[in-house]
Amino acid sequence: MFAELLEAMQQMEARIMARFDQVDKILAEHTAKLDEIIAAVTLPPAVSGTLTVTFDGITKEGANVQMKVPMNSTGTATATYKTSSGKPGRTDGPPTWSAEPAEFATLTPSNNGLTCQIVTAAVPEDVPVQSVVITCDADGDLGEGKTDIVLTGMLDVYDPAQGAVLGEITFSEFVPNA
Numbered sequence: 001m002f003a004e005l006l007e008a009m010q011q012m013e014a015r016i017m018a019r020f021d022q023v024d025k026i027l028a029e030h031t032a033k034l035d036e037i038i039a040a041v042t043l044p045p046a047v048s049g050t051l052t053v054t055f056d057g058i059t060k061e062g063a064n065v066q067m068k069v070p071m072n073s074t075g076t077a078t079a080t081y082k083t084s085s086g087k088p089g090r091t092d093g094p095p096t097w098s099a100e101p102a103e104f105a106t107l108t109p110s111n112n113g114l115t116c117q118i119v120t121a122a123v124p125e126d127v128p129v130q131s132v133v134i135t136c137d138a139d140g141d142l143g144e145g146k147t148d149i150v151l152t153g154m155l156d157v158y159d160p161a162q163g164a165v166l167g168e169i170t171f172s173e174f175v176p177n178a
Helices: 002-042
Strands: 048-055 058-062 064-070 074-082 096-100 105-109 115-120 129-139 148-158
Touching: 048 064, 048 129, 048 148, 058 064, 074 129, 074 148, 096 105, 105 129, 115 129, 115 148
Parallel strands: 064 148
Antiparallel strands: 048 058, 048 074, 074 115, 096 129, 105 115, 129 148
């Protein structure tokens, strides 16, 4: 009798623990979403941003990013926004993403607009490198008006089969002419 009672209690404990695991999983899913909602309604307005672009395990970050990427490849770009004190800030709605020329990159933004999948297209046979400008434009003015926060990424899309070798040009700081 005692052994049967002990076994029944152990089975009940196992069922209860399984339920706790389910509740923990549900709470974790909803907590992340709730944190996102709270951040969206409580963060102060953003005044600047950073673009993080990753292709083939290589990541570059800044307000203006330049990267060499092979054609027919997929990468991601993530926009983050900061207040004047450098803390996380919010924008008035999700940012908009664009590519120019559009035929060399397909963009798929996430629902909140903060990340975007980028798929590069093939470059023409007679063009070893095709530059594509990716732009992420957000409104930092949370009221009526608009304050653009523009982040850009320059992707130099190349065909590895054409044997193109990509170098870099370094510019000095530009100063106003007298």
